[in-house]
Amino acid sequence: HQAQVNGDISIRNITYTYYGSDEPVLKDVSLELKQGEKLALLGRTGCGKSTLLQLLTRNWDPQQGDISIDGIALPAWHEDSLRQAITVVSQRVDVFNGSLRENLVLAKPDGSDDEFRDALAKVGLEALLEGKGLDTWLGEGGRQISGGERRRIGIARALLHDAPILLMDEPTEGLDRRTEQQIIKLLLDHAKDKTVLFITHRLVGLDQMDQICLMDEGKIIESGQHDML
Numbered sequence: 448h449q450a451q452v453n454g455d456i457s458i459r460n461i462t463y464t465y466y467g468s469d470e471p472v473l474k475d476v477s478l479e480l481k482q483g484e485k486l487a488l489l490g491r492t493g494c495g496k497s498t499l500l501q502l503l504t505r506n507w508d509p510q511q512g513d514i515s516i517d518g519i520a521l522p523a524w525h526e527d528s529l530r531q532a533i534t535v536v537s538q539r540v541d542v543f544n545g546s547l548r549e550n551l552v553l554a555k556p557d558g559s560d561d562e563f564r565d566a567l568a569k570v571g572l573e574a575l576l577e578g579k580g581l582d583t584w585l586g587e588g589g590r591q592i593s594g595g596e597r598r599r600i601g602i603a604r605a606l607l608h609d610a611p612i613l614l615m616d617e618p619t620e621g622l623d624r625r626t627e628q629q630i631i632k633l634l635l636d637h638a639k640d641k642t643v644l645f646i647t648h649r650l651v652g653l654d655q656m657d658q659i660c661l662m663d664e665g666k667i668i669e670s671g672q673h674d675m676l
């Protein structure tokens with residue numbers, strides 16, 4: 448039995464320095480997201496956006512400051528509960544050698560083939576089903592997939608994993624503009640009631656965010672609503 452997670456996120460005065468480096472990449476960063484709120488994080492390359500996301504998923508722990516979800520500090524979360532609470536579309540989607548089904552089932556262990564096919568259709572990947580369907584082998588010794596297809600597999604996984612928190616790290620990088628519009632709409636419709644942290648340096652979807660924060664050299668230098676742009 449899993450307790451219901453609301454999806455409140457609180458990031459307080461985080462400082463993070465990579466091992467072996469002497470300069471922090473995040474400096475006293477604070478962000479507050481209530482259940483269902485949507486925040487876009489913008490900033491130039493290397494400013495620390497993805498690092499912040501990695502701290503939220505507890506890949507690494509900050510040296511200073513606290514992160515909590517639903518008021519519970521991240522270190523106190525059970526690994527499984529945390530995985531169930533958060534969906535991540537990472538900047539680099541990992542597709543492994545295996546069937547299409549195996550590449551999706553990790554997002555929804557009890558998902559049915561119909562659900563997997565439906566998610567693939569939503570992201571425009573029906574063509575991958577031609578021939579062997581969900582048994583189509585991806586990667587080495589199988590179907591080589593393009594960068595765009597890889598991204599869409601990442602999006603399909605996010606649609607399948609129904610968690611109260613959605614973290615997206617430039618989910619449409621490398622996709623054409625029309626596809627980008629469709630995918631962002633799909634993700635934001637899916638995340639209507641979810642708490643969303645959306646890392647991007649594009650303008651698509653920003654009108655639907657409650658907060659827009661601008662990061663520079665590891666600090667939040669500005670935050671406001673859509674009209675600040």
Ligand code: ATP
Pocket residue numbers: 465466468472490491492493494495496497498499538
């Ligand atoms: P981009 O927009 O290019 O994705 P970003 O804002 O996501 O950039 P990060 O990936 O968070 O930036 O990187 C912030 C800084 O930390 C960069 O200077 C980067 O070189 C450094 N960095 C990132 N990952 C590591 C790591 N594993 N070890 C050491 N330094 C790292």
Ligand code: MG
Pocket residue numbers: 496497498538616
């Ligand atoms: Mg990044």
